[in-house]
Amino acid sequence: MKLENPLRSAAALIVGLVFLSPALYxxxxxxxxxxxxxxxxxxxxxxxxxxxxxxxHFARYLFNSVFVSGIVTLGGIAMATLAAYAFARFTFRGSDLLFGLTIATLMIPSHISLIPNYLTLARVGLLDSYAGLILPPMASAFATFFLRQYIRGIPRSLDEAAYMDGASSLQVLTRVIVPLARPAILSMALYIFINEWNSYIWPLVAIGKSDLYTLQVGLARLYKINPGEDLIDWPLVMAASTISILPVLLGFALVERHLVRGITMGAVK
Known part of the structure; x- marks a missing residue:
């Protein structure tokens, strides 16, 4: 029995090193x-x-990725929280149909909307701009669904007590729902951030100016840089790749506890 925990820890360490070996290399x-x-x-x-x-110019690419991913995360989590609160707490005509249509968008491959989004932004003149990078990926149906299920698990009696004290619907959201749903909100914020951080196709299509490239697009361009004799400078590519994963690792370290708790409680609810 005394060897159980050391053996389990050793096995977990070995498995962890196996999974981390590509990143370490x-x-x-x-x-x-x-x-x-x-x-x-x-x-x-x-x-x-x-x-x-x-x-x-990876300093510029890093700034672009941090800025775009940050704004998409803040805007996306705000929209998802408001929508989830409405679907979880209010009943209105067509609410079930609207929620069903929201969930149905999860079955649509993202590449199908690539051309419509491109044509729409081209028509309003938002290509080659931060707005063109930020607006299309801001809405997240999965985050709305996840937060809606989480909010439904919060007792309505807390809402009713706040209403009796004279709180408005917005005050109930900000002072009751958001504090209680913080683990789920942080989990979805990290989910949105990672998705946008790793996005490659849309920035490649929407941006033609090199000063607006994100890290993923800039990283792909490094494959054209040769040290001689048509060879890829893999150490340079790996250095750029290491730079690209540092913000994600930092974000995960900051919200790891809330991430595990939010996913676990959301699944139970």
Missing amino acids: SIWLSFQTADAYYAGGLEFTLDNYGRAVGQY
């Missing part, structure tokens, strides 16, 4: 020179990060 490779990599030797350097940030 990428970080290891990012500190090597291209010549040493192709020659099979070891020669460590920090120049790959300096070149990615300075020469290949």
Whole structure:
């Protein structure tokens, strides 16, 4: 019995290292020179990060991704929370049909809306702009569904007590529902952020200016950078990849406790 916990911890550590091995190898490779990599030797350097940030403008790409993903997350979670609150707490004509249509959009592949979104934004002149990157992905049907199920598990008696104290519907949302649903809201915020952070197709289609490229588009462009003899500079690519995952790891570390709690409680409810 005394060996049970150490053995379980060791097994979990080994499994974790197996899953993390690609990321660890990428970080290891990012500190090597291209010549040493192709020659099979070891020669460590920090120049790959300096070149990615300075020469290949990854500082600008990082800002674009942080800005766009942040605004999409804030706007998306606000819209999802308002919609979920309406679906969970109010009954109006066509509410079930409207909620059903919202859920039905989950079955539509995202690539189907690519051309309609492109034509719409082109008609209103929002291509090659931050607005063109931000507006289409802001609505999240999954976040609305998840938060609606979570809010339905919150006792209505709390709403009624707030109404008796003279609170409005908006005050009930901000002072009762949002504090109680914070784990679920943070979980969905991280979900929206990661989805937008990893988005590649829409930024590639909507943006033609290099100063508006996101990290994913900029990372794909690095495959055209050769150290010579038509070879891909993999250490440089891995350095840029490491830069691209740092904000996601930071966000996960900040809300990890709420993420697990929100997903678990949402599933139970």
